[in-house]
Amino acid sequence: MTVDPALSALAKPIESGQPWPRPACPKCQAGYITFAPPVEDESHSSASARGHDAFEPEWITGTFVIRGQCENPECQQAVHGTGDYEVGVSRLSGEDHDYDYSYGPPYSSYLTVTHLHPPMLMMPIPKSAPDEVREGVMRASRVLFADPGLAATALRATVERFLTSAGISATQPTGQFRTAHERINEWRDADLTRPPIADLFFAVKWLGNAGTHEDSDLTTIEVLDGARVLDEAFHRLFLGPDIDAHAKTINAAKGPSRLP
Template identity: 75%
Template sequence: MPVDPALSVLAKPLESGQAWPRPSCPTCQSGFVRFSSPTEVESHESSSARGHDAFEPEWITGTFVVQGECENPECRQSIHGTGNYGVDYSDRSNYDDYGPSYSSYYTITHLHPPMLMMPIPGSAPDNVREGVLRASRVLFADPGLAATALRATVELFLTHAGVAATTPSGKFRSAHERIEEWRDADPGRPEVADLLFAVKWLGNAGTHEDADLTVIEVLDGARVLDEAFHRLFTGPDIQARARRINAAKGPSRRP
């Protein structure tokens, strides 16, 4: 499956009363997570300001908690979420004689267990799998760190592929140099290498002290890496399956 579009919806503030997206369950990966209504906890500063003569609803801020559960009856994985909320003009209501209507807006900062940022091919090595999980854990809390973790996932793949992470003298090699070596080892790899370079550049941007990457931008990087891994892992698996069917001239029942 491609990168879950529900994650892009969760990356944006959700208005009170708006239907929450149903992301794929990170545990069974076959069910979908249904979220309950958030529970708001107004901040002390916000509640103290309510007595001010100039108080406006837009001053209200706080945190919220939300709970989800996988709809797959064989799974029922619980998901716990937290984040920040604030009050602003409603996007779903019209002005009336009494002025504008207001709504709470919820911004997710953490989900546990984390939603998988991208699918992990079954034939991917364990270190690559762990790299994707690491990036997924911080996607909403720190997009820059998530982008850096995606770049590290590329480097973990290169290590698995036999491209050394250090020079003979023990000096660390750059990701760019390692991708070039991997690309040059096989003339059929330039397109996949371009995908890996793109993830590398995004990860570089995430490491800067003034990094301002958004969750949406990191998810774009995950789509690029997903395509690279599809070509590296999923594509060969499907081709091997096709060869077995062709050889059997019908269904192949080899394990």
């Protein structure tokens, strides 16, 4: 599995009237979320500006709410979202638009998601992963759209949660906290097969460091790139050995391995 591409699509402004991305259901992971048309609510300041002599459609802003539901009939999980919208020149041609004037080009609303509940998982979680890893990914997913910097920090913390579950202490004998860099190095050096995975952990760590800065300008797309890196690390850790073992049974049977 890889990071859901629908999340990257949801991280970008969506022009009104266009089909919404269909992310994997956060509950069953078998169905996809289908969203109903959003309901827009223009802000008071925006509505007040409509009477200005110099009014232009680009002045229009507001918020929106949207509801989605899992297509899986055995799940039907509801998902509620909120966000902001602003009006801009439409990128569509030959279509109905939200705002048509006798002058100038047609305009549409562009909607940006700021929150989805329950949150969409930013990356799949292997069933064999420790509970600490599962909770770390959930924490990052909750703030993915609202605060990408915080989401990146939570991803870095997920790496540290894994290290703790693997027996790499978070503190020095003196009680001082150890850096993530130091802990990754210790984990890496304990096994000759680990350096490639450690490099992936380091990449997530650096991204998380950038997210902690006061002036962090990380985007949701950049955080999802970090999630792809962490997904690959966990794939190798938790799924790779199982796949290798399965391949051996196929090789031994010289074909499908079937129980009698």
